[in-house]
Amino acid sequence: MAELTYREAVADAIAQEMERDDKVVFLGEDIAKAGGVFKTTVGLYDKFGPDRVRDTPISEQAILGAAMGAAMTGLRPIAEIMFSDFFAVCWDIVVNQIAKTRYMTGGQVTMPLVIRSANGGGVRFGAQHSQSIENWAMMIPGLKVIAPSTPADVKGLLAASIRDPDPVIFFEQKSLYGDKGEIPDGEHVDELGTAKVVRDGADAVIYALAAMVPRSIRAAERLEADLGIRASVVDVRSLVPLDTRTIFSEFRKSGRAFTVEENPRLCGWGAEISSLITEECFWDMDLPVTRITTPHIPLASADNLEDQMIPSVDRIYETVRAGLD
Amino acid sequence: MAELTYREAVADAIAQEMERDDKVVFLGEDIAKAGGVFKTTVGLYDKFGPDRVRDTPISEQAILGAAMGAAMTGLRPIAEIMFSDFFAVCWDIVVNQIAKTRYMTGGQVTMPLVIRSANGGGVRFGAQHSQSIENWAMMIPGLKVIAPSTPADVKGLLAASIRDPDPVIFFEQKSLYGDKGEIPDGEHVDELGTAKVVRDGADAVIYALAAMVPRSIRAAERLEADLGIRASVVDVRSLVPLDTRTIFSEFRKSGRAFTVEENPRLCGWGAEISSLITEECFWDMDLPVTRITTPHIPLASADNLEDQMIPSVDRIYETVRAGLD
């Protein structure tokens, strides 16, 4: 097992898949010669050359349009949208074109493509470079939506996304890029649509995604150490397809659930999971599902302001403690 | 009281506000000389002239950018985005610029503008001209979001939106444009952030928006006539600000709630209301909140396919009946 950072796992996954299938191509701004502004794609240009790893102009609609057109006609493109906030400048291509074309054409065309993007806050970049927008993508029928929390999952889920025949929006959480973790040797491919129970516990369950996973684990550890509360933690990993089986089975153990989201409050995936649990596990509910989210406010940039907004280990700890009180 | 159509109420509201305040200006594609593709703005150009009612090129980013820049410097623009699906081509201006600039500048600038748009399906236009996207807007901190169901509410809420000092996304449901209704004489201005109980009933409550309101009322009438089930119907009207007071107080009467959404299933406003009720009224819940939505699929265009997807009177009736069984 090699230890890689979350950022290195990105290039590792892309290299694995590009080696395997020469229809896999990769495009984006400053991703080739410069290796990406987050240094997630270092080495790919040298390895696979300018035909397969291509720098583009600042033209996000063209980037995704090109990826779509190529996917419809035989390639398997990976496109980078540098910061997930920039999805807003090419949202039409994502939601009206990529997500709908297979359905609208009665299945005549297939859309095997991946859009990777750096998502989330915590790095003092201000409100236009810090959003967690996994809920934007989850709302749109026709998109698969993945957000890993560890280097191993980055590799395995990104590889699976590239092999998937449908469009996948792949969110890398930028506050995790420096995290290190073991990655299985050899080819590593995970499965979309699967959540993972990353910590066991019978008193409550915490559903988390991306950067909220390590925070939830730390909160759960402290809850156990301080108060003897044993909370399980579910890394949701895949918003679409959603692994409701794991979500529900874990819920039924305690009947007490908390969701921890980095996206702002209204209409987040936490609301979806909370509603699903209410709808389908109502008679097992011991407590209402409590959502822990960033408040419904744009993100501020100063250290203390931003830190106060994104769910922290302390806030998760406190909310679970108070909820079980 | 005059009887107007839902579509006529639009021009009526704009005319009322343009007469009152010469800082109100209006721009969009084919809205001036042609009176709008939905004939919602007929007569405004003749009345207020080419300086205040302006046709634009097909440049949605320019339309909303211009509205924003003008709002920051003293005008109160109303911009039309012809079909709400087209928000996708100018989403950046809406979510990253208009919604965030006041906050990011520490309150230095104010953004009094309204973006009106024809929302929703049921008219066989296919997946790119039929979306109900009120949930897209609700997710974004910094936007107010309104969706009226009657001509009177169109007038009153649109007038209130124009007077509001914050950016308002105003959704007109295109399947309702032909509906007729009484409008109060003289100046009519309603209040944002208020839901309306449009039908009383103690056995259950149905929360609905826009085109789903008349359908819910009809379903409730049939439930009472056929089965003696008395369901109240709440027209949510304002997604942001959300009138949780009315929502909760109506819920507490029966403890049994249903939400009826035209937007697709995942992360809709129904999930938000369902989660809120669970979080804040858990001990009053007699049944889980049930969501009735368009399935999580792009909209098909053939009559029978589209009709089967959008919640119908029959589906609402059946779901409530089964839920209370």
Added chain:
Amino acid sequence: MWRLQLEVRHLEQRAHDLFLQNLIKGTSHLAVGQEAIAAGCATAMRPGDYTFCTYRGHAHTLVRGASMTGVLGELMGKECGLLQGKGGSMHLTDAEKGAMGSYAIIGAHLPIAAGAAWAAQYNKTGAVSFCFFGDGTTNIGAFHEALNFAVIWKLPVVFVCENNFYMEYTPIGEVTAVEHPAADRAGAYGLEPIIVDGNDADAVYRVARAAVDKAVAGDGPSLIEAETYRHYGHSRADPATYRPDKEVEEWMAKDPIPMYRSRLLEFGVPEKVVGDIEKSVLKAVNDATEEAKASPIPRDELALTDVWADGGSAWRN
């Protein structure tokens, strides 16, 4: 080309009639008057080339060889429709024939067409991607991004602006900073300005053919502005009263169908040959109409299929 133009004309007229009988719902944007562009370009295209067009796309789909029954069936919301009734008038597609879709959001398909050209370039298939759009489309951002992108990557794509002088109800001149919405912008991408009489199928064929040759030679994209006029309103709902009578008259005199007919006769094609083609096209349209009428509406279950490549629509397990 005579046949292609007639096919379009009669099919579109039929669609118009079927509206009036309320057998077609929703909206529809006819290309009556603009047939020569579709026919001229299709004749320059080779099997394997790609067509990307707009909501005004019945013509472009048909001329690539899509079945008339499939087109009319789709407009009528029948299961025999090209898209099984799931897409409707604005999204006609026949991928097998290279008609890669009709796109109803202005501008979106320009970069998508560039993408198909990229795949062709990468896979060295020699295929060329054609992209049709209107004058009004030249003012949206995606136009600009796609043109620049296609040029710097030297993609084999031919952008064809059908300048019918109106964006919906607004004269293009009122909303455009230059006189020729496409040609006057070619220079912004280092391209030659090309303007062609869009009502002359032969002229269109010649410029399209030259653009194909350029693309195949690896010399990158072309931007063609073809001037034309639509005989009906923008869409079903539009009686087009905003157009000056004189302008309409002048353009009606330039109707591509009678013009092409005269030319054929002039060039010595026997009246009978010309007429027989007319008859056979009309018969084909009639047959297709009957077939589409007779087709059942889509099975309800179809609503739930083909969101994903596995054929289904599940968002959960």
Added chain:
Amino acid sequence: MWRLQLEVRHLEQRAHDLFLQNLIKGTSHLAVGQEAIAAGCATAMRPGDYTFCTYRGHAHTLVRGASMTGVLGELMGKECGLLQGKGGSMHLTDAEKGAMGSYAIIGAHLPIAAGAAWAAQYNKTGAVSFCFFGDGTTNIGAFHEALNFAVIWKLPVVFVCENNFYMEYTPIGEVTAVEHPAADRAGAYGLEPIIVDGNDADAVYRVARAAVDKAVAGDGPSLIEAETYRHYGHSRADPATYRPDKEVEEWMAKDPIPMYRSRLLEFGVPEKVVGDIEKSVLKAVNDATEEAKASPIPRDELALTDVWADGGSAWRN
């Protein structure tokens, strides 16, 4: 103008130093090397005119008269910051001074600047709106839409492309279909191509002044391409190793600050006057640094204010 350029230079250098001391977090994009454009344009602007700029906007905000303490305080995340610590380096704004914001999504502020010009035109205030952006920005859709829109409405807006030859790490020539990313596209909007030496504040002043006159006369927008170079990397994280040494050297020799200094001396301004200004600017930067350092961090409650015009952030009752 000497003072303005120096203010920018020293403030940016100070920002650079404060990063190295980790007193500034997040990212930051310095305009060192590009001072002459900010100074030249600001000198052509009148009180009441509007500035719209990018994440590389410290310079443009400062030259409109924003306080140095406010700028540095914002970068340091202090309550004395122009935005109370809520916006950060990429969003500097001083609306009272006409600095209407720094926008961090490429292209967005071009139509917004046009909007402010529209309000000025409508209200007949005579104000002109200046919009600054980079060479890379000319390839995004919003650029195209804004230019066309501003021209057809004859808006009093001046678009200034600061061509520093790089979009982040990629040479602009590799991703742009024309040599001069802005000037070669002016024709697509019926505008004159204007190229100016962006390292010569006087030259910039002259073209900016002419553009203001044109706008005030009701003759609509201008598009200026000012060629320049940034001395540091694109942002804090970038050591700029992708630039050829020779290119860097050549441009360093054209550093606007020493160039302008020599010109002043040449024109007979006494060395002492020049030097005194330098000293006073440096002192101002030092004072502002101390003030900003001494300022408290924002009160936690500020996170919850000013989403809405009522000062609050409630989404429910």
